[in-house]
Amino acid sequence: MKRRILFATLVATVAVWAQKPQYIGAGGCSGSNCHGGTSPAEEKISRILTTEYSVWSIADKHSRAAKVLEEPRSKKMAEILGIANPLSDAKCASCHVVGSPERAKSDGVACEACHGAAEKWLGPHTQQNSHATSLSLGMVDTKNLRVRAQTCLGCHLGGEGRNVDHELIAAGHPDLAFEMETFSFAQPAHYRDPKPAAGNSLPKVRMMAVGQAMALGEAMRLLEKHAMTRWPEFSDLDCYQCHHDLRAESWRIERGYAGRRPGSAQLNLARTDVLRTLVAGAAEGQRAEFEAALNRLAAAVSASLGNWNAIASAAKAVAAQADGLAARWETTDFTAGMARGMAQGLVRDIGRIAASGPHSAEQATMGLDALSASYAGNPQAAAKAMGELYNYLEHPSTYQAREFAAMFRRVAGMVQ
Numbered sequence: 001m002k003r004r005i006l007f008a009t010l011v012a013t014v015a016v017w018a019q020k021p022q023y024i025g026a027g028g029c030s031g032s033n034c035h036g037g038t039s040p041a042e043e044k045i046s047r048i049l050t051t052e053y054s055v056w057s058i059a060d061k062h063s064r065a066a067k068v069l070e071e072p073r074s075k076k077m078a079e080i081l082g083i084a085n086p087l088s089d090a091k092c093a094s095c096h097v098v099g100s101p102e103r104a105k106s107d108g109v110a111c112e113a114c115h116g117a118a119e120k121w122l123g124p125h126t127q128q129n130s131h132a133t134s135l136s137l138g139m140v141d142t143k144n145l146r147v148r149a150q151t152c153l154g155c156h157l158g159g160e161g162r163n164v165d166h167e168l169i170a171a172g173h174p175d176l177a178f179e180m181e182t183f184s185f186a187q188p189a190h191y192r193d194p195k196p197a198a199g200n201s202l203p204k205v206r207m208m209a210v211g212q213a214m215a216l217g218e219a220m221r222l223l224e225k226h227a228m229t230r231w232p233e234f235s236d237l238d239c240y241q242c243h244h245d246l247r248a249e250s251w252r253i254e255r256g257y258a259g260r261r262p263g264s265a266q267l268n269l270a271r272t273d274v275l276r277t278l279v280a281g282a283a284e285g286q287r288a289e290f291e292a293a294l295n296r297l298a299a300a301v302s303a304s305l306g307n308w309n310a311i312a313s314a315a316k317a318v319a320a321q322a323d324g325l326a327a328r329w330e331t332t333d334f335t336a337g338m339a340r341g342m343a344q345g346l347v348r349d350i351g352r353i354a355a356s357g358p359h360s361a362e363q364a365t366m367g368l369d370a371l372s373a374s375y376a377g378n379p380q381a382a383a384k385a386m387g388e389l390y391n392y393l394e395h396p397s398t399y400q401a402r403e404f405a406a407m408f409r410r411v412a413g414m415v416q
Ligand code: HEC
Pocket: 068, 069, 071, 073, 074, 075, 077, 078, 081, 083, 086, 091, 092, 093, 094, 095, 096, 154, 155, 156, 157, 158, 159, 162, 163, 164, 168, 173, 174, 175, 176, 177
């Protein structure tokens, strides 16, 4: 009897594997009693807003992700890369056209790109208290910060079968930069902000910290893969190291090349610079190990860019550190004091961070933005002050490390 049960489960499991659940499409979520409402439901009546579809289709750039593939910029990219139709070619569609059945591909990045193919959970998820059941039927657990970060990063960094590598960038694709709290804030909200809870006083600061750690972990796994398969992949290195004007009054020469051979290659430090500050503020016990792993990776890259094997194994070790940090911060109770402390840490470290170039400066800016939102007394004034930093970074070719650092210190002082 026992055997029969085992056999039956096995058959069921194989059947599930064999049949990937199908996308229903955003249209299937748009009923006015479901997610297609026009005004948000009151919170005491409904946890969800019920306007998700309207928010997404009207305001969220994800709903236009397929349309941008028809713009002249995409056409030029396709021409350079020899892609006949970006809408159907996986080189573009793998990130821009996801979550819809064949007939609704123009929906771009639809609900199920983030929430998981709904074929199996569509029915069950409309029942009361069905969340756990839905998860077991393939709904993505977007409430879990690590899962959420992995979901966003799958497209906003790339991964298996999804590449914005230097070839795509050189053909005209925008460079990808991501910070989970800032990007979640920038995505027009179709859900209520998480409330502070016991053990999670500042959900957004937790989101930022876990997001930073996950971004490094995923980037290191990608780097490891690139190192083993097609190294050197320029998009893993610091872009502006190669792409900058040559001038006698260079801020790079002024800065020097601490700890490495002048002119040797450096990884994209935007992935680690802010995280190092967060570790100093919120994971002091892991700091020495973390720094040592980073140093081994940096040394491997600058000593010999050709030694892909050493680079891959050093990247793997950094990924393990990053995973440990994400797991730790997922349960850390971040307080306003800690957030302030980490923001002060960014100010203390901004000289080092700014010296890594515009991408690190951008991460520091998004980091300060995310942290200060939790303690700023006057959010409007804070946003205005932060705007100055974002504007400065719009022009990377005129970036000066010292100038940026001075501006950062000043703005951080205003955002109180
Ligand atoms: C790894 C996932 C991924 C792949 C593959 C990808 N893209 Fe993108 N693309 C993105 C993301 C994410 C953005 C948004 C970047 C941002 O604003 O931070 C974007 C932005 C763009 C933009 C700018 C859109 C705007 O609103 O300004 C264009 C154009 C574009 N992609 C075209 C393409 C084309 C053409 C291809 C195929 C040759 C392609 N993409 C492949 C993820 C991807």
